[in-house]
Amino acid sequence: MPQYMLLLHEDPTGWAKLSPEEMQTAIEKYMAWAKKPINRGGKRLAEEPGKVIRHTPDGPRVTDGPYSETKEMMGGFYTIEAASYEEAVQLSMDHPHLEHGTIEVRQIFEM
Numbered sequence: 001m002p003q004y005m006l007l008l009h010e011d012p013t014g015w016a017k018l019s020p021e022e023m024q025t026a027i028e029k030y031m032a033w034a035k036k037p038i039n040r041g042g043k044r045l046a047e048e049p050g051k052v053i054r055h056t057p058d059g060p061r062v063t064d065g066p067y068s069e070t071k072e073m074m075g076g077f078y079t080i081e082a083a084s085y086e087e088a089v090q091l092s093m094d095h096p097h098l099e100h101g102t103i104e105v106r107q108i109f110e111m
Contacts, residue, residue, distance in 0.1 A: 002081070002088075002107055002108070003079055003081050003107070004080050005077055005105070005106045005107075006088075006092055006097075006105055007074055007106065008074065008097045008102075008103060009074055010073070010075045012071075014100055015100070033094070034078070038081055038082065040078075040081060041078070041079050044076040045076050045077075049073060052064075075101065078095075085107065092105060
């Protein structure tokens with residue numbers, strides 16, 4: 001069955017606005033969703049923005065980032081199994097991350 005990445009994008013400052021009780025509730029929702037049988041793994045990314053390596057005519061260039069014009073960054077990912085993009089999207093509609101950001105659904109290329 002095809003696998004899909006759910007790329008979780010968010011404004012990291014939004015998490016700081018949650019009360020301890022709201023944060024605990026959010027964590028419990030994520031943990032419950034991670035136990036679904038469609039889930040094949042996932043991870044939260046560290047808070048620092050990381051590094052970006054780009055090709056330039058002078059060779060690879062490393063910069064801090066990723067930065068864009070928005071405040072949103074990728075905060076984590078899940079891998080799920082679904083028969084089609086439509087099913088992957090449908091299976092993602094109850095993901096608790098939708099309360100905190102956006103989800104990008106991408107099919108994993110199989111060789």
